[in-house]
Structure formats: C-alpha cells, structure tokens
Amino acid sequence: MTDNAPDGNPAAAPGRSRSAADVVTPELLARLTRAVPGSGETRSHAPATGEVLATLPESRPEDVAAAFDRAREAQREWAARPVRRRAAVLLKFHDLLLTRQDEVIDLIQLETGKARLHAHEEVQAVTMAARHYGRRAPAYLKPKRHTGAVPVLTRVRELRHPRGVVGQIAPWNYPLELSVGDALPAFAAGNGVVMKPDTETALTALWARDLMIEAGLPEDVWQIVIGEGPVVGPALVQHADYVSFTGSTRTGREVAQGAAARLIGVSLELGGKNAMIVCADADLDKAAEGATRAAFASAGQLCISVERLFVHESVADAFLERFAARTKAMKLGAALSYGADMGSLAGERQLKAVTRHVEDAVDKGAKVLAGGRARPDIGPYFYEPTILDGVGKPMAVCEEETFGPVVSVYRFGDEDEAIRRANATPYGLNASVWTKNARRGRALAARLRTGTVNINEGFASAYGSVQSPMGGMGDSGLGRRHGSEGILKYTEAQTVAHQRLVPMAPSMGMSDEKHAAFMTRSLRMMKALRLR
Known part of the structure; x- marks a missing residue:
C-alpha cells in the first residue's frame, strides 16, 4: 500500500468510523454478561486507545465449581441428542456468524487492536470449523466395526462417548477462533464446556456463546467464567473431565501438571519460533x-x-x-x-x-x-x-x-x-x-x-x-485440533466385544493342552490368511 510516512516508515491508516461506545453499549454488555457468575468486578481495555472498554463480572473458584455443576446437568440431555441434531446447531451457527460477522469483527478489533482483515480471518477460520464438524461429526463419531479376536465368533464395535464437561482456557490473541473455534468439536461430540477466556477479550467469547444459543445450543451447556488466570485456571482444571489450553509454554506445563495429577486428558497448543x-x-x-x-x-x-x-x-x-x-x-x-x-x-x-x-x-x-x-x-x-x-x-x-x-x-x-x-x-x-x-x-x-x-x-x-490435524511438536504442545483428532480427543473410546457360540477358553471337552494346540494352529492360519 502507499501513503508512507515522510521518513519511509509505516503510516497511520484513516481514523475510526465508529467508537467503542457505539459498539459496546450498556444493552449489549448486560445481555452478554447476564450468565457470567461472580460478585466481583474486573475491567477490559481497548489496546488501540488504552481506554477501559468494559466492566465485567469477576468469578471466584466457587463460581467455577457451580458453573461445572450447571454444565454437567445440561450436558447429559445434550449428549442424549442424536449427533446429527447436535451437528445441525453448528451448521446454523455457521450461517448466523456469516450474517452477523460485522458485530463480532468490531468486538475483536476493539478487544485486540488488530486490523479488520485480520479480525475477519477469525470469522473465516471459525466458519470452516463449524462447517467441517457440522458435516463430518456423524461420521467421526459413528460406531465402528473391527475384526474380533476370533473372526466370525467375536464381533467388536468401537463406541465414542463424550468425556463430560471440558475445561477450556482460551487466549487473548484470537478471541473468536481460539474460543468457540475449539469448543465446536467438543459440543458436536456431546460435551459441555466451561471456558475461561482472557479477561481482555471476554466480550468476543460471550458474543459467540450468545450466538451459539441462538443457533440451538442449550444455554447451560456452555458456561463462561471470567477472572485472573492464577485464580480461575486451577479451579477449572480441578473440576474438568478434559482440559483444552492455548497459550504460553510455561503456563501449558502448569496446566499439564494439574491435569496429570487428576489423570485427565489435556491438549495444549503452545509457543512457536x-x-x-x-x-x-x-x-x-x-x-x-x-x-x-x-x-x-x-x-x-x-x-x-x-x-x-x-x-x-x-x-x-x-x-x-x-x-x-x-x-x-x-x-x-x-x-x-x-x-x-x-x-x-x-x-x-x-x-x-x-x-x-x-x-x-x-x-x-x-x-x-x-x-x-x-x-x-x-x-x-x-x-x-x-x-x-x-x-x-x-x-x-x-x-x-x-x-x-x-x-x-x-x-x-x-x-x-x-x-x-x-x-x-x-x-x-x-x-x-x-x-x-x-x-x-x-x-x-x-x-x-x-x-x-x-x-x-x-x-x-x-x-x-x-x-487435517493441526498442532505442535516439542515445546509447542500436545494433541491436535481439526480433523478427526480434533473431535475424537473430546471422546472416550469404548470397545464392546460380543463373543458368540464358544468362549475364549477350553470348551467342548477340550483339555487345556488341546486348546493351546488348537489356538496355536488358529493363530498361524490367521497370519497366513493375512488377517489383521
């Protein structure tokens, strides 16, 4: 682009067409924060000006515990819905987001200070994820048949169950994509979500939650808590059935340690060079x-x-x-x-x-x-x-x-x-x-x-x-978002094996020795037949 500053350094672009007060109205703020638990107060700021953008409720550890209770109650009914009905909510959200994108792009810009095109890239990423999981979640989650221990006699199915309530810690840099974008596959898999967005970018996440509810997500399935990371973060890890974290490598290690102590799964997207x-x-x-x-x-x-x-x-x-x-x-x-x-x-x-x-x-x-x-x-x-x-x-x-x-x-x-x-x-x-x-x-x-x-x-x-899967190696994290890995991580695999006619043990009068010989011949035959 042209219009350089006189010294050849980057110039300022034209001034603001609307102010923060035009976007973050008292009515919008009241609507978005009505379900946020907490008696305290905290503030967010607009980086482009340094001014206070909004006063928000501040949650305490006990508020986090209560949010998980509400999410668990709602998650049971949500998980009972057929996966296609859950996926339909994502497709409806896709359409609503494209129609009302200017609303959230304004919020993204005010909360992050980024250029409008870069804010629009978040809309692009989220709609791609919503479309993908809205279309593919039923196939990713459907029961799968596998060859059993003894072909024909052992019938095996792999089932996928939601983990329960996912604890999600979202960063400030991409407040739409790294909040709802990561939550979409968790919802499609039948989970509830309790999310802690960064305080400085909480309005974008709250707006996305409001739109998901409009698209058909039961209100209590997605809970949002707001507060300081060292206070709210550990409480979230303490109550979650799985943790999704995006942020610094240092904090990611702390989250992983907390999850490991409880023997729950965790996915981490961390730093990069x-x-x-x-x-x-x-x-x-x-x-x-x-x-x-x-x-x-x-x-x-x-x-x-x-x-x-x-x-x-x-x-x-x-x-x-x-x-x-x-x-x-x-x-x-x-x-x-x-x-x-x-x-x-x-x-x-x-x-x-x-x-x-x-x-x-x-x-x-x-x-x-x-x-x-x-x-x-x-x-x-x-x-x-x-x-x-x-x-x-x-x-x-x-x-x-x-x-x-x-x-x-x-x-x-x-x-x-x-x-x-x-x-x-x-x-x-x-x-x-x-x-x-x-x-x-x-x-x-x-x-x-x-x-x-x-x-x-x-x-x-x-x-x-x-x-396709996206994620890091080494100090850049664990796990993947997108593709099959991006939704299956939010599930527990269950193998159901149905044994027919004869047991997996000596039967029909066979001695232990004859059974062992029979199984030896069978194993050799299965290899010769190239069975997997």
Missing part, C-alpha cells in the same frame, strides 16, 4: 508478499506466525529489497473499517517484550532493515513491523519467542543447512517453504520438525485445511 525458508529458485515477489503476511498478521501475535526467515544467500539481497519495501509501505491502524495492514499490540507487556528484543539485537550488532520503533502517535501499543538482519546468539530474539511484529533474517548456503538451523529450536509448531519446485518443497517439508508446513504460503493453507 516458526521458520520460513526461501529457496534459491523461489518466486521472490510472491515470497516477499507471503513473508509480509506470515510475519505481521495480527501484529505477529499469532502462535503460527513466522519469526525466523532463512534465505538462500544467492537471492538474499534481492529478496530483502522486496520484503523491506513491502514492510515499509504497510499502513498501521485499528479503525473499525478495512484499510489498515496491521494493528496494535495487545498491551504494555507485549510492547515491552518487542522493544526489549529489538533493542537487545541492535545493541549486539543487528541491523534494522525496516521498522524498529514504537508508534505512540498512532496508539499507546503500536509498534512498526520490523525486519532484523545479522541476528545471532546471544541475542534474545534469536531463540526466544517474540510474539510481535519482528522477524529475523538468516542467510544459508545449502538446504541441509537451512533445515538444520530451522529445526534447532525446542519449538515445533509451524514452518513455511518457498520454492518453484513442488517436489523439492514436499521433500524439505518432510524434514522439518513441525506440526504443520506450508509450501508457498506462510500459515493459512495448513491451518485452513480443517480436515
């Missing part, structure tokens, strides 16, 4: 455009965004010229209208982390190719999209997750080196490979130790392919 590899034969214009999206979507506050950029030394200068030009041309802003290329950071903590990483790298010899400074003239937590060249140890940005609009550039000589350096991290969430040779791209992708790899795209292709 994601790499993008630009091969010598890449289309440099497309790669530069893709890097801009991959590194700076939602101001880089995305677990699967690119923070490390490996470029073949033969094309590095040409690529960086294109990439820096696109980055400098980006417009910053969080107006409730389309036009800005990047929005604000979420708050002071993120701004401090980004500033620390950039200043530390520059002090130790890194070169700023674009950005590199805060923009309080636009809003209190805006920071320019930043490209750092010459990054290496012991710079903090080299290994620590920044979770902001900062990408570090590294040159490589051959693809073996690129793979080795890309894999040299405890994280393993997402990666990106750019090449004109499809076979090369697939071969490189298979060598990367990450849960998802995108060829000639940053992250959207893999994440948007909702029939």
Whole structure:
C-alpha cells in the first residue's frame, strides 16, 4: 500500500468510523454478561486507545465449581441428542456468524487492536470449523466395526462417548477462533464446556456463546467464567473431565501438571519460533508478499506466525529489497473499517517484550532493515513491523519467542543447512517453504520438525485445511485440533466385544493342552490368511 510516512516508515491508516461506545453499549454488555457468575468486578481495555472498554463480572473458584455443576446437568440431555441434531446447531451457527460477522469483527478489533482483515480471518477460520464438524461429526463419531479376536465368533464395535464437561482456557490473541473455534468439536461430540477466556477479550467469547444459543445450543451447556488466570485456571482444571489450553509454554506445563495429577486428558497448543525458508529458485515477489503476511498478521501475535526467515544467500539481497519495501509501505491502524495492514499490540507487556528484543539485537550488532520503533502517535501499543538482519546468539530474539511484529533474517548456503538451523529450536509448531519446485518443497517439508508446513504460503493453507490435524511438536504442545483428532480427543473410546457360540477358553471337552494346540494352529492360519 502507499501513503508512507515522510521518513519511509509505516503510516497511520484513516481514523475510526465508529467508537467503542457505539459498539459496546450498556444493552449489549448486560445481555452478554447476564450468565457470567461472580460478585466481583474486573475491567477490559481497548489496546488501540488504552481506554477501559468494559466492566465485567469477576468469578471466584466457587463460581467455577457451580458453573461445572450447571454444565454437567445440561450436558447429559445434550449428549442424549442424536449427533446429527447436535451437528445441525453448528451448521446454523455457521450461517448466523456469516450474517452477523460485522458485530463480532468490531468486538475483536476493539478487544485486540488488530486490523479488520485480520479480525475477519477469525470469522473465516471459525466458519470452516463449524462447517467441517457440522458435516463430518456423524461420521467421526459413528460406531465402528473391527475384526474380533476370533473372526466370525467375536464381533467388536468401537463406541465414542463424550468425556463430560471440558475445561477450556482460551487466549487473548484470537478471541473468536481460539474460543468457540475449539469448543465446536467438543459440543458436536456431546460435551459441555466451561471456558475461561482472557479477561481482555471476554466480550468476543460471550458474543459467540450468545450466538451459539441462538443457533440451538442449550444455554447451560456452555458456561463462561471470567477472572485472573492464577485464580480461575486451577479451579477449572480441578473440576474438568478434559482440559483444552492455548497459550504460553510455561503456563501449558502448569496446566499439564494439574491435569496429570487428576489423570485427565489435556491438549495444549503452545509457543512457536516458526521458520520460513526461501529457496534459491523461489518466486521472490510472491515470497516477499507471503513473508509480509506470515510475519505481521495480527501484529505477529499469532502462535503460527513466522519469526525466523532463512534465505538462500544467492537471492538474499534481492529478496530483502522486496520484503523491506513491502514492510515499509504497510499502513498501521485499528479503525473499525478495512484499510489498515496491521494493528496494535495487545498491551504494555507485549510492547515491552518487542522493544526489549529489538533493542537487545541492535545493541549486539543487528541491523534494522525496516521498522524498529514504537508508534505512540498512532496508539499507546503500536509498534512498526520490523525486519532484523545479522541476528545471532546471544541475542534474545534469536531463540526466544517474540510474539510481535519482528522477524529475523538468516542467510544459508545449502538446504541441509537451512533445515538444520530451522529445526534447532525446542519449538515445533509451524514452518513455511518457498520454492518453484513442488517436489523439492514436499521433500524439505518432510524434514522439518513441525506440526504443520506450508509450501508457498506462510500459515493459512495448513491451518485452513480443517480436515487435517493441526498442532505442535516439542515445546509447542500436545494433541491436535481439526480433523478427526480434533473431535475424537473430546471422546472416550469404548470397545464392546460380543463373543458368540464358544468362549475364549477350553470348551467342548477340550483339555487345556488341546486348546493351546488348537489356538496355536488358529493363530498361524490367521497370519497366513493375512488377517489383521
């Protein structure tokens, strides 16, 4: 985009078309919070301005316990409904969300400060998940027949039962996708959900709950509690039948320990230090455009965004010229209208982390190719999209997750080196490979130790392919969302074996010795017949 600031740094986008007061009205706030338990009060803020956005009820541990009681009571009736009726609620929600998307996009922008297009990407992701599980949940959950211990004589069925009530802890960075988007398969599987959204983005989750109820979800099946993580989080883990968590690796370890103590299942999507590899034969214009999206979507506050950029030394200068030009041309802003290329950071903590990483790298010899400074003239937590060249140890940005609009550039000589350096991290969430040779791209992708790899795209292709599993390796987490794994994790498998005619023991007058000989011959025969 054009309209750069005079010094060549990103310019501010046009001003707000509507104010927070126009969106978060007293009537809306009363409607959304009416079912939130808690006698205390807490506040959320608008990152784009720093102003208080809403006063919300604050829940206590006893409120969490009561929410689980209500959800359990409602879950029994919900689970008794045929799966197709449950799935129909998701399809109705899909249609309502597309029709009323502007309402929630306004809330997402106000609560996160992100650009409107990036807020719309959350709507895209949630509707894809709603459509997928609305269509495929009956097939994923239907009873399955398996070959029994003794063919013909042993008939086996695998059943899937809901776990009960899922405890879900949702983060602030994608308040629609990482709240209702993760809850949809849990509902389709017949579970109830007690969710703790981040306080700063609770309105988006509450709006989604309101829309799900309109789509036909029984009101008590989805409970939302609001409060400080160290207070509400442990209480949620204490009462849940399964825990779904998205957030930092440090907190994820604590959640896993709490779940392990109770012997309940847990899925965790945690941090990332994601790499993008630009091969010598890449289309440099497309790669530069893709890097801009991959590194700076939602101001880089995305677990699967690119923070490390490996470029073949033969094309590095040409690529960086294109990439820096696109980055400098980006417009910053969080107006409730389309036009800005990047929005604000979420708050002071993120701004401090980004500033620390950039200043530390520059002090130790890194070169700023674009950005590199805060923009309080636009809003209190805006920071320019930043490209750092010459990054290496012991710079903090080299290994620590920044979770902001900062990408570090590294040159490589051959693809073996690129793979080795890309894999040299405890994280393993997402990666990106750019090449004109499809076979090369697939071969490189298979060598990367990450849960998802995108060829000639940053992250959207893999994440948007909702029939396929998405999640992390190593310190990036446990379990998967999307696809069959994304719904089956919310179920307990039960094997029902029906033995017919004769028992699995000596019978018809056989001695133990004859039975053992008979079974030995049978086992050999089953192998010869290639039975599984």
